[in-house]
Amino acid sequence: MRPHSAAPLRLVAILWTVAWAVILAVLAAPGVADDTPDHELRLWKDASGSFQVRAKLIERTDEAVRLRKTDGKEISVPLAKLSQADQEYVDKATAPKPVIEVPERERRGLRRGDPSKSAGANKPLPDTGRSIDPGIDPVTGDFEPDPHNFVAVAELGSVPVCDTDAYDAVSAPKPADAACSKVLVSVGRHVITQPNDAKGRIYLVDWKQRRADPVWEVGKKLELLDHDPDSGRSVFTEGMDGLGRGGEIVVAEGLATGEGKILFRRTL
Numbered sequence: 609m610r611p612h613s614a615a616p617l618r619l620v621a622i623l624w625t626v627a628w629a630v631i632l633a634v635l636a637a638p639g640v641a642d643d644t645p646d647h648e649l650r651l652w653k654d655a656s657g658s659f660q661v662r663a664k665l666i667e668r669t670d671e672a673v674r675l676r677k678t679d680g681k682e683i684s685v686p687l688a689k690l691s692q693a694d695q696e697y698v699d700k701a702t703a704p705k706p707v708i709e710v711p712e713r714e715r716r717g718l719r720r721g722d723p724s725k726s727a728g729a730n731k732p733l734p735d736t737g738r739s740i741d742p743g744i745d746p747v748t749g750d751f752e753p754d755p756h757n758f759v760a761v762a763e764l765g766s767v768p769v770c771d772t773d774a775y776d777a778v779s780a781p782k783p784a785d786a787a788c789s790k791v792l793v794s795v796g797r798h799v800i801t802q803p804n805d806a807k808g809r810i811y812l813v814d815w816k817q818r819r820a821d822p823v824w825e826v827g828k829k830l831e832l833l834d835h836d837p838d839s840g841r842s843v844f845t846e847g848m849d850g851l852g853r854g855g856e857i858v859v860a861e862g863l864a865t866g867e868g869k870i871l872f873r874r875t876l
Contacts, residue, residue: 647701649678653691668702767813769820775799781813782835782842784864790814792823792842792863794832798850808846810863823866829855840864841871848876 647665652675654660663675666682673690676682687695772778772795781791796808808830811820824830828847835842841861848855859872 650697652685652694654685654689655691657691665698665701668698673698765815765818767815767818767820769793769811769813770795770809777829777831779832782832783837784812784835785837789816790864792832792835793820794830794844796829796831798829798848800850810842810844810868812864812866821866823863824860824868835863837864842868845876 649662649664651660651662661675661677661683663677663683665673666676667674668687671688672684672686674682674684687698690698775797777796777798779794779796781793784790784792791813792810793813794808794810798806806828808824808826808828809822810824810830810832812823813820826846829849830844830846831848832842832844839861840863841859842863843857843859846856846858855876857872857874857876858870860868860870862868
């Protein structure tokens with residue numbers, strides 16, 4: 609039996625080596641990795657018609673253009689020496705793109721239409737019943753400063769209100785009486801992924817008794833903004849989302865006594 613000849617195997621190995629060498633040479637050749645602007649490969653001519661080259665526009669300056677030929681080499685040609693057709697192509701290819709004006713998007717999340725009617729639109733704001741015009745009314749007598757009734761403030765301490773987490777917004781405490789022995793504080797909850805879990809409460813915190821009782825509760829986010837101890841009126845928001853949009857502003861009275869009722873409500 610004759611042994612197989614190794615010549616065909618050597619020939620195959622040589623052919624594979626040559627093929628890989630050609631592939632690597634093509635990949636490494638200049639101009640293959642093209643990161644230049646997307647201009648077409650075209651035939652360029654000079655003004656006299658005696659010179660022409662197939663190349664791609666790479667860059668334009670005030671006086672010349674830079675072209676990349678099919679072999680990857682780059683040349684610079686003065687603009688004045690190009691044919692009229694080539695100069696027009698350069699002007700068109702390098703002209704600044706027009707600015708597209710995008711219309712301003714409408715604000716979302718806000719209600720349209722007429723504002724809702726207020727429950728307290730016809731009620732006067734609380735005042736002292738006395739008004740003067742400094743520009744007309746004469747000043748008679750000596751200036752009388754407002755009386756100050758200093759009342760001892762309750763001792764410092766802490767009162768547990770309720771369990772909270774990162775999704776609960778707790779308001780600053782608002783004095784419910786002149787002595788600051790009681791304060792009002794709100795806890796509002798709103799989770800974007802769990803809208804049904806939204807809720808809000810206002811608590812009346814008694815420093816002396818060291819207890820907190822809920823005096824207002826709704827099934828949406830709530831935030832207490834302020835409370836006036838003299839009139840017993842409070843202002844707060846209901847129904848705002850996690851970004852502070854939408855909802856309603858509410859004025860109520862009687863929260864400090866646990867008998868709250870709405871005086872005013874307006875959609876934001």
